[in-house]
Amino acid sequence: MxxxxxxxxxxxxxxxxxxxxxxELGFAAEEGxxxxxxxQPSWSALRDMLGLGHLDAAQMLSPMPVxxxxxxxxxxxxxxxxxxxxxxxxxxxxxxxxxxxxxxxTFGDPHALLAGLEAWxxxxxxxxxxxxxxxxxxxxxxxxxxxxxxxxESVTVPPPRMAEAVxxxxxxxxxxxxxxxxxxxxxxxxxxxxxxxxxxxFAPEKVLAARHDWTVDNPETTQKLMRAVFQASRWLDLExxxxxxxxxxxxxxxxxxxxxxxxxxxxxxxxxxxxxxxxRVEHFLMFxxxxxxxxxxxxxxxxxxxxxxxxDGTAAAMSCCRTDLYRKYLGPIGADLPGASEKVExxxxxxxxxxxxxxxMILAPDAFFxxxxxxxSSNAAE
Amino acid sequence: MNACDISSVRKDLRILVxxxxxxxxxxxxxALLEAGWTDLHAISQVSGLEQSIEEHAPDIVLIDxxxxxxxxxxxxxxxxxxxxxxxxxxxxxxxxxxxxxxLAAGVSAYVVDGLQMNRIKSVIETAIARFQMMRQMRSExxxxxxxxxxxxxxxxxxxxxxxxxxLSEDEAYKLLRKAAMDQGRKVIDxxxxxxxxxxxxG
Numbered sequence: 001m002x003x004x005x006x007x008x009x010x011x012x013x014x015x016x017x018x019x020x021x022x023x024e025l026g027f028a029a030e031e032g033x034x035x036x037x038x039x040q041p042s043w044s045a046l047r048d049m050l051g052l053g054h055l056d057a058a059q060m061l062s063p064m065p066v067x068x069x070x071x072x073x074x075x076x077x078x079x080x081x082x083x084x085x086x087x088x089x090x091x092x093x094x095x096x097x098x099x100x101x102x103x104x105x106t107f108g109d110p111h112a113l114l115a116g117l118e119a120w121x122x123x124x125x126x127x128x129x130x131x132x133x134x135x136x137x138x139x140x141x142x143x144x145x146x147x148x149x150x151x152x153e154s155v156t157v158p159p160p161r162m163a164e165a166v167x168x169x170x171x172x173x174x175x176x177x178x179x180x181x182x183x184x185x186x187x188x189x190x191x192x193x194x195x196x197x198x199x200x201x202f203a204p205e206k207v208l209a210a211r212h213d214w215t216v217d218n219p220e221t222t223q224k225l226m227r228a229v230f231q232a233s234r235w236l237d238l239e240x241x242x243x244x245x246x247x248x249x250x251x252x253x254x255x256x257x258x259x260x261x262x263x264x265x266x267x268x269x270x271x272x273x274x275x276x277x278x279x280r281v282e283h284f285l286m287f288x289x290x291x292x293x294x295x296x297x298x299x300x301x302x303x304x305x306x307x308x309x310x311x312d313g314t315a316a317a318m319s320c321c322r323t324d325l326y327r328k329y330l331g332p333i334g335a336d337l338p339g340a341s342e343k344v345e346x347x348x349x350x351x352x353x354x355x356x357x358x359x360x361m362i363l364a365p366d367a368f369f370x371x372x373x374x375x376x377s378s379n380a381a382e
Numbered sequence: 383m384n385a386c387d388i389s390s391v392r393k394d395l396r397i398l399v400x401x402x403x404x405x406x407x408x409x410x411x412x413a414l415l416e417a418g419w420t421d422l423h424a425i426s427q428v429s430g431l432e433q434s435i436e437e438h439a440p441d442i443v444l445i446d447x448x449x450x451x452x453x454x455x456x457x458x459x460x461x462x463x464x465x466x467x468x469x470x471x472x473x474x475x476x477x478x479x480x481x482x483x484x485l486a487a488g489v490s491a492y493v494v495d496g497l498q499m500n501r502i503k504s505v506i507e508t509a510i511a512r513f514q515m516m517r518q519m520r521s522e523x524x525x526x527x528x529x530x531x532x533x534x535x536x537x538x539x540x541x542x543x544x545x546x547x548x549l550s551e552d553e554a555y556k557l558l559r560k561a562a563m564d565q566g567r568k569v570i571d572x573x574x575x576x577x578x579x580x581x582x583x584g
Binding site: 041042043044045048049052054073074075129130131132154155156157158160161170 | 430432447448449450451452453454455456457459470471473481482485490
């Protein structure tokens with residue numbers, strides 16, 4: 001049988017794991033697919049290549065398909081979110097110099113941090129983020145909006161260069177995905193002070209995206225791709241597979257990094273400052289557990305709201321989440337399907353059982369640091 | 383339209399080239415100069431790009447598609463509340479051919495909102511032509527380098543055979559070529575395998 005070759009764009013990060021594992025462990029081959037993994041130099045390049053048809057599918061930051069749907073940023077196109085690739089997995093940190101001002105603050109306390117940063121500021125806090133349309137920047141804006149006295153300036157720094165920007169003082173703080181936060185700590189130029197999950201307990205981070213037209217023209221290939229990625233995500237969240245995952249991700253053709261830098265994300269054991277003992281962060285990075293790969297329409301609605309969308313825009317953002325395809329293609333191979341495709345975002349402080357196709361499933365806490373909840377059910381019309 | 387008209391039209395466009403490689407930056411600037419633009423600036427890196435944008439207030443920013451600093455430019459265009467005018471990536475919906483040509487040549491352009499399309503278009507066409515030329519030169523250079531590398535490997539493989547089997551240079555090469563033909567591989571691949579094996583065996 002000849003395999004269908006798929007050009008698949010990605011940016012080398014720990015959370016590109018589902019695509020790398022789908023390729024390396026043969027989950028794609030089992031579906032008759034050959035994933036041609038094409039490393040992209042930037043998120044803008046990836047977006048252009050996907051939008052203009054040079055890539056069939058790609059790993060994207062979760063706000064990117066929403067931004068493109070809303071016509072924000074460089075290139076607008078009808079891009080669908082097929083499924084989630086990961087939830088959480090980002091960290092916020094500060095330069096070692098700024099960390100001295102925040103010494104008394106416990107790791108992972110967003111309220112105390114805000115107060116500390118507000119007290120510090122002789123000038124706007126410059127924060128490095130990976131891209132304007134990233135969960136990093138949206139969480140940063142959402143979080144710092146709670147401190148009106150704190151002026152924040154976000155600036156995009158390509159993550160592999162974040163450590164350098166921190167070392168040279170171009171930024172005072174950073175919000176990055178792993179392995180780049182641990183890289184900064186390992187070099188002794190900055191400290192991690194909280195994880196993204198301390199601001200939003202369950203934030204969609206990377207998604208699998210494709211052009212809407214492509215999914216219509218290639219239903220079978222879309223199905224195969226989603227199945228291969230789903231199997232890889234399920235494999236990745238099994239405890240016993242983590243050492244092998246770290247080994248494969250580190251290889252030169254993928255992340256090309258040492259195991260020590262990759263491990264924290266995969267194990268959830270973060271070292272906040274050079275030489276300190278690691279701290280365990282619950283639900284640090286999820287690929288499969290707690291419906292991490294389900295493309296919740298309410299998450300897209302939250303993103304659209306942060307990007308300033310009106311109700312039409314929010315509805316458009318929700319409809320680019322292909323929960324229909326997820327149910328149709330992944331249900332038959334054992335994916336547990338939540339009863340609804342929207343939830344009230346931020347409503348769960350604890351793990352919560354909800355009804356699902358197989359009885360009930362356990363969702364992870366998804367609370368916001370300020371306790372707010374977001375109900376988009378009036379926008380819902382599936 | 384005569385040449386004088388063109389230059390008088392073109393003078394008032396301010397173009398900023400973001401390129402780390404000085405030779406490449408000069409190459410692009412030269413192409414734009416030849417085509418009649420004179421208000422040109424080049425910067426090598428993006429730390430402080432925001433200040434550069436404010437300082438130069440360019441109408442058009444040209445940057446290599448493969449440059450990771452593009453994301454920083456996008457941010458300035460999309461979110462920053464700089465006093466400078468809004469900058470957006472150039473995508474011509476009315477001329478998708480031009481957009482695809484830019485993608486193929488590996489150049490991206492960011493333009494100030496509200497510029498007339500015909501003025502932008504000629505800058506981008508000039509940039510596309512120069513990027514294509516540089517790409518061509520680069521691939522020829524890479525091919526020449528590769529050929530030299532291959533030559534060295536084959537020479538080493540011949541040397542190994544000459545020493546170990548007491549062959550002449552000509553005989554050594556013939557043996558390599560025969561092995562390659564028998565196995566349906568390229569001479570360089572057989573030579574590489576021999577060199578690797580020999581290195582491992584010491």
